[in-house]
Amino acid sequence: MSDIFAKVQEAIAAAEAETLANPEALEAFRIRFQGSKTVQGVLEQLMAEIRNVPNERKREFGQLVNTLKQLVEEKVRSTREAFESASAGSGGVQLDLSAPGEPLPLGSRHPVSLTLNRIVEIFTRMGFSVADGPEIEDDWHNFTAMNTPEDHPARDMQDTFYIVDAPGILLRTHTSPVQARVMENRKPPIRIIAPGRVFRNETISARSHAQFHQVEGLYIDRGVSFADMKQTLLYFAQEMFGAPKIRLRPSFFPFTEPSAEMDVWLGTDTEENYRLTKGTGWLEILGCGMVDPQVLLNCGIDPEEYSGFAFGMGIERQALRLFNIPDIRMLFDNDVRFLRQFAAVQ
Numbered sequence: 508m509s510d511i512f513a514k515v516q517e518a519i520a521a522a523e524a525e526t527l528a529n530p531e532a533l534e535a536f537r538i539r540f541q542g543s544k545t546v547q548g549v550l551e552q553l554m555a556e557i558r559n560v561p562n563e564r565k566r567e568f569g570q571l572v573n574t575l576k577q578l579v580e581e582k583v584r585s586t587r588e589a590f591e592s593a594s595a596g597s598g599g600v601q602l603d604l605s606a607p608g609e610p611l612p613l614g615s616r617h618p619v620s621l622t623l624n625r626i627v628e629i630f631t632r633m634g635f636s637v638a639d640g641p642e643i644e645d646d647w648h649n650f651t652a653m654n655t656p657e658d659h660p661a662r663d664m665q666d667t668f669y670i671v672d673a674p675g676i677l678l679r680t681h682t683s684p685v686q687a688r689v690m691e692n693r694k695p696p697i698r699i700i701a702p703g704r705v706f707r708n709e710t711i712s713a714r715s716h717a718q719f720h721q722v723e724g725l726y727i728d729r730g731v732s733f734a735d736m737k738q739t740l741l742y743f744a745q746e747m748f749g750a751p752k753i754r755l756r757p758s759f760f761p762f763t764e765p766s767a768e769m770d771v772w773l774g775t776d777t778e779e780n781y782r783l784t785k786g787t788g789w790l791e792i793l794g795c796g797m798v799d800p801q802v803l804l805n806c807g808i809d810p811e812e813y814s815g816f817a818f819g820m821g822i823e824r825q826a827l828r829l830f831n832i833p834d835i836r837m838l839f840d841n842d843v844r845f846l847r848q849f850a851a852v853q
């Protein structure tokens with residue numbers, strides 16, 4: 508009698524121990540326990556034994572067989588599911604390791620990256636290294652440290668996107684805050700450029716966009732002069748555009764004194780140059796100036812000992828010029844037919 512109970516226990520242990528490595532093993536397991544039209548399964552065999560169990564233990568026996576039944580059902584269900592999801596993952600096709608690989612189309616660099624790489628290459632040749640800063644900035648680095656306190660009218664020139672529930676946090680309007688971050692953490696001599704994405708609350712048009720890229724430059728040391736800045740920027744313009752000359756127009760930025768805007772001479776010989784320079788032959792590419800002593804003070808550098816120059820340039824407009832692209836929005840449309848054209852450009 509107790510033999511019958513032992514048999515069920517053994518069947519439970521056996522069902523538990525079974526590993527079902529493939530669908531064939533699962534099917535064999537299922538038939539072994541649940542049976543088929545032609546085969547009597549273990550469950551049915553055991554249930555048939557109930558007539559040999561004394562009445563007072565029939566209930567106990569029935570429960571034990573039921574445990575086995577549920578175990579088998581659960582195992583069949585979960586194993587089947589595992590096989591199904593595995594084959595769905597491989598598209599229902601068995602993995603053939605000897606099949607040739609799928610060809611991946613080769614990407615191309617974005618024209619903004621291509622332009623940026625050229626800029627970085629020219630400045631690293633002159634001994635500048637590349638620095639980095641966050642796109643989500645605080646008010647101090649973006650404005651106040653750069654000598655643009657709250658209520659300064661210059662803030663109107665660079666309206667940005669603020670974060671409603673975090674006053675004092677904003678999307679940086681220029682790469683100039685990287686100047687402050689570098690100066691706060693390093694001692695002169697400092698010679699860095701800082702490329703990156705910037706944001707303005709602006710209407711999007713063919714010539715301007717609410718997000719674009721800049722490269723900041725900063726050079727701080729003893730005895731750095733305006734003439735050093737002019738020569739550095741002239742060299743850049745020649746290398747970048749083959750431009751024969753530059754011009755510096757007096758301008759205003761809160762963080763430099765004196766300040767200037769720099770144009771490079773492209774001429775009006777071609778239609779593109781005519782359009783890009785609005786018929787003047789001059790393309791404005793950057794703002795620059797001698798770092799305001801107040802900015803040095805804000806960042807813990809003694810203006811009596813050190814001086815320096817800084818500049819900030821937009822990358823998109825230079826990309827338009829380099830690759831004869833008529834509309835700035837094309838740079839952000841992500842149309843692969845447009846982007847693919849730059850595959851061969853280094």
Ligand code: DAH
Pocket residue numbers: 680681682683723724760762763793794795796816817818819820
């Ligand atoms: N941050 C300025 C802008 O976005 C550009 C600029 C001007 C940067 C003069 C400078 C600078 O470092 O010296 O309009």
